[in-house]
Amino acid sequence: MRVCFHGTAEEIALVAGRPLLILLTARDLPRLRVFEVFHPHVLRHPYQEHYRLCADLTETEVGDHA
Numbered sequence: 001m002r003v004c005f006h007g008t009a010e011e012i013a014l015v016a017g018r019p020l021l022i023l024l025t026a027r028d029l030p031r032l033r034v035f036e037v038f039h040p041h042v043l044r045h046p047y048q049e050h051y052r053l054c055a056d057l058t059e060t061e062v063g064d065h066a
Contacts, residue, residue: 004054012051
């Protein structure tokens with residue numbers, strides 16, 4: 001799945017350098033879902049001092065030891 005995150009340079013830097021993202025879900029189980037990040041690309045937002053990080057995400061399994 002292709003997703004985009006919008007934020008300041010500091011917020012985008014936190015996301016862009018990570019190989020995995022963990023997202024909390026509101027209603028379905030499991031409560032935590034883990035995604036591998038592929039092909040991240042950062043673009044400057046044309047109207048504000050914000051950036052947009054677009055990347056491909058693939059859901060992955062995490063063992064009990066993680």
